[in-house]
Amino acid sequence: MSTLTTSPAPPLPADGLPISSPQRTLTVALAGNPNAGKTTLFNALTGLRQRVANYPGVTVERKEGFWSLSPDAPPARLIDLPGLYSLDAASLDEQIARDVLTGRASSHTPAPDCVVVAVDATNLARNLYLVTQLLEIGRPLVIALTMFDLAARQQDTELDVAELEEALGVPVVPVVTTQRCGLDALAAAVWRAAQEGASPGAGWRLSARAEEEIASLARGGRGEADESNARLCSLAGARYAAMIELYAEELPQDAERRASVEGARSRLAAADPRWWQEPVLARYDWIEQVAARAVRAKRGAAAERERTPTERIDRVATHKILGPLVLLLVMLVVFQAIFSWAQLPMDLIDHGFGSLGDVVRASMPAGLLTDLIVDGVIAGVGGVLVFLPQILLLFLFISLLEDSGYMARAAFIMDRLMRGVGLHGKAFMPLLSSFACAIPGIMATRTIENPKDRLATILIAPFMSCSARLPVYTLMIAAFFTGRKVFGVVSVGVLIIMSMYLLGIVVAVAVAWVLKHTILKSPPPPLVLELPPYRMPSFANVVQTIYQRASMFVRRAGTVILAISILLWALVTFPRAGAPAQGDGERVQPSANAREAETVQPAAGASNVAESAGAQTSGDKGEQIRNSFAGRLGRLIEPAIRPLGFDWQMGIGLIASFAARETLVSTLSIVYNVDDGGEQSGSLIEAVRNARRPDGRPAWTPLVAVSMMVFFVLACQCMSTVAVVKRETNSWRWPLFMVSYMLALAYVASLVTFQGGRLLGFS
Template sequence: MDGDLKVALVGNPNSGKSTLFNVLTGLNQKIGNFPGVTVEKKIGFVKLSDQRNAQITDLPGTYSIYPKSRDERIVMDALADKNSPDYPELIIFVADASNLKRNLLLFSQVADLQIPIIIALNMMDLAGQSGIEIAVDELAQKLGVQVIPISARKQQGIDRLKEAILNSTSIPLQLPSIEVEAIAPELIQKIQDELNIEHPYVALQLAHQYENMLFLSAEQKRKIQELNQEFGFHSQKSQASETIARYNFINDVLFDTVKIHSDPKRETHSNRIDKILTHRIFGFIIFFAILFLIFQSIFAWSEYPMSLIEQLFMWLTDMGTQILPPGLLTDLLIDGVLAGLSGVIIFIPQIAILFAFISILEDTGYMSRVTFMMDKIMRKVGLSGKSIVPLIGGFACAVPSIMSARNIESWKDRMITIMVTPLIACSARLPVYTLLISLVVPDEKVWGIINMQGIALMSLYVLSIVSAILVAWVMKLVIRSRERGYFIMELPVYRMPRWNNVLLTMYRSVKAFVFEAGKVIIAVSIILWVLSSFGPSDRFEKIEARYSSEAMKKQYPQDEIDRLQASEKLENSYAGMLGKSIEPAIRPIGFDWKIGIALITSFAAREVFVGTMATIYSVDGDDSHVESVREKMQSARNPDTGLPVFTTAVAFSLMMFYAFAMQCMSTIAVVYRETKSWKWPAIQFVYMTVLAYLASFIVYNLLK
């Protein structure tokens, strides 16, 4: 969309910035990374009129332009580099109307960068309920910018905001909040001259932050360092005096524009709820009750749609077998593509339910309370309260969660968080768990309401939390650092969830699962089908000769001959040879060579296990009747003993293996990117594999 107006959304955390982004852009969004860093950026597009569109970038939330974390550095980088493709022509500053004083500190800093700016005064409804009256027109006059009162959650004032964007000027009109040049006049002028910087406050920020500015060359950084030394520039003293000056300006502005009519001693609605939900005993009971409800719902509510999807794929397989001509291409489509696809689509209901609950917990403000409650526990195992954000995010996916650990200031806390986050049961493990649980845990209800399969699933998630905490405690003793972390977090007020936002989150999560995980699963399924269908020619020729002999035809019916031949071909295929090579190592934990193939292929992504099972048992199966993946695995028999392959011991051993093993290439890649070293991902891979093997060995030998 070349020629679009480039707009950046800037604001404090919990100001409603992301809500406004979703309201403005709807489904017209894409995810990427900022140039040169792995921080994720969200870009969306909004139609302003018949002639013009705006490209909106949602910048990370920050309280100040002086960054405390790697995420916050992105804000200054994006707003200071005029040559960047992300450099905005307009800033929409999202301010929380109920907490305007704190929000205006960041506004005054961003406004002094001299980029045209509009204030979206959000949460006006909540400000009114709290007895806060804002003279919007007078505020706009004092700041020299358009101020648009909105409620992003209720989608009020959005059309006025779009009009304001359309009518914005290309000239920054905002009034100065402080005299920037007075802070370090000679230094600022020298940096402006040397680096051809137009605005004084940008030059001052380069003096403060040059070491972390990605767009500066090594020579430019060296020059700024020399100038700082020449003029005796003291960054911390400069920041302190600047902040005092800004708050003096903000106090003057608010004195004339904001009136508070409520009783400051009156306890807020959120504080009254917090007395129960964050209680040191009842708070944890409520949290585990909510977890219990989530995992019960995942099984109970997904059962019907999953069985419909299962039947659909069985029907498609049956129709494909009847309509398509016999041959390699048909086998590839049915046993490779369709079998792999079924391993993706069937888990959509469960993924959607999980992310719906996560979205509701975040939207209501409850997830922040969980973070707050867990802070004391985290500190005892060598982490800070900020670590809980990546750990809870790990329930969805370890990759963005590890990236979110950047906001942890302490190197030690950050490293331990990165090292233990993959232990948290992510959504990729959900298809593996639910498939294996459905094989060996009876679908029965205790007291008529508590589903046994839901209890089993919840136990695996609780195990993942406990194991992450225990490993963190061990790493606290191993990793040495004198740094001390700190935990500062603003708790948002409780709100009703926005159901359109919940639906949007469900849609995005399912789309990511289907298209991102799905691509990997189907690609692996096709490769696996090739490896399973072909092998050394002399072996296949001997098998075909043996099973086409008259002696075999007299001994077995044709259906049984086909089944035995397919099974022996699979064992002698390239995939079979691969599985057989690792079978001695995995036999003590109850796995055969077919499961060995799944362990290897699912290293691409954990959920590939399901597609692998579907493909292996399709290749190995009997074409006389169509079965679902679950039924094929249930009917699988050990050729030596005649007993089921997936016994309770084997299924739980597999669950333990997937609970602990680092079966994800993406996670290894992101740990390397975040730590800038192969040492940490190597340590992580080794310790998680050892944990997985030991846990599987113990569980298998106890249950067998």
């Protein structure tokens, strides 16, 4: 990216001067309201030449691409700003957008040479609000009038583009993005505006009293400006900065500055308690004047407005009874897709990596390197990619629901329920997605604006029983609860699985409530949510979204997962067992190490005898695991997990399952020396049933199985989730917090289950 920026940053010409070098890479920012067609426009302008990253230190996504403005200049850098209704910096998105527009976002992003703002022609007044704020900033501005075709067709009013251009004082270019109409004209207008470098500025003024305060703040503010803000502190810039300070919700950091802003505010408040509304009212007054010039009622338009298609759809989609039913149906389809349609590609990937591993193992000399490649790298990469079909499908649905406008309706319907827990209606879809897999669910929380609400949603998402828990549930059910029925009809197994799902939901609700009343305390999130008109999702947009999400998952989460897989492989592989002297006679005291003595395990001896009946090779494998670091860890934690009903072999399974839950099943197969059978093979079920404690009692009982399942419902055993939370929150703090509190909850719940169950006489 940086190689394409030919001049060193910040390459800003002085205010108003024409740009001297035609070879300089121009920077253009794209702004617009949510649902104004900004993303579609961005995709159409940049094609596939774009990349997504985060702004440094925050979770706001930063999208950039290249856009050819003129054949004899390098393509311009096009920065896609977050979708915004306003620039008043109430949210992180708005703050970032303002920083980008004023050139303060990062050292290598200069203030844009031109700002393109997507304005929805069907919703002119509200969209123009953002335009008024962009005019205040004083960058060259070009308006891309989107949905122009819809406005011409649907509405009872007529829009005069030339008149609008005149009234606003900036170029207005109607575009129909789907047909690529107007894009060349837009490029030409942006090119011209960037060359001229002029902006008409704001066309309105505040009351004399307010202007006086702003002017005095602006004079005082000049001194503190640093060099990179030189442009901002030109006369218009200083006025703008002072106005933002005066009307922002927060106060400036600097103490002296804070005092002068506070003074100005209290003087204004004394004269008019609603002083803070003044800029908003002034902007809307001006918008009304612009609209009065440019918008005319169509001749012959019916006095009674006929229903729009959106209103007709909403008569069903948000109907008192039908609305929730439609939502249920949508949920069913999404779940069906994720659970069953994704199965085939997931199996293919799984088998593909399995056979790749076999081929590699066959063609390379046996040894550590081969083991590392097969068991560490290939199995690790496979473990990541196996989730890809579910993620792709889920994001297909999420982007379809989002782009069509239905997602806002789902939030509208569910808000009342979600608010009971202190969450936002928008948290519903991410939580629902988490039943398939928490990873896309957590990634989908980006639609929640308030960072605290978003964090609360992220922190409870892993409680939703995801598909990776199913292999564990099914193994436990198959081993201990098959054939049992309640009242002769309902199978106990189904009841247990259902209770596990329910347990996750109940705990999630409780945790959300606690979080929202303690560390994430914030007033109940307001719901001011636009219900946009239904629109046909654009194929290109959907593909682009899916591609970006998938590649982000594979790249970022993938690297962490790969590293941890290799670590886990090392933990079960080292130290190498089987100095030949130890042969197959007495394996009880393998390396006579200190830790062995410490954990005093006659247990190891007894279970060894039982196991030596197993096949020779798998016996070696079991031996290897017992002596590996993982095995030692298993024995080390045994005292801690014994109250839950678990022994050290299950301990190894637990440790391994922190990589991914379903790993428990494959680890148990290794620990119990089950010969490479399929994961759900009968032999593993038999082995689990037959495993014995040192004293000859069965290691697993139905109660242990339930305790294990409860642990799996509540513990965050998924490094992919941890990696994604790290990515989404941009710190290790929250993922570590999540893992620890979930582990604590899982431990306590498992303890209560096992000990309580014993007290009640279960075994």
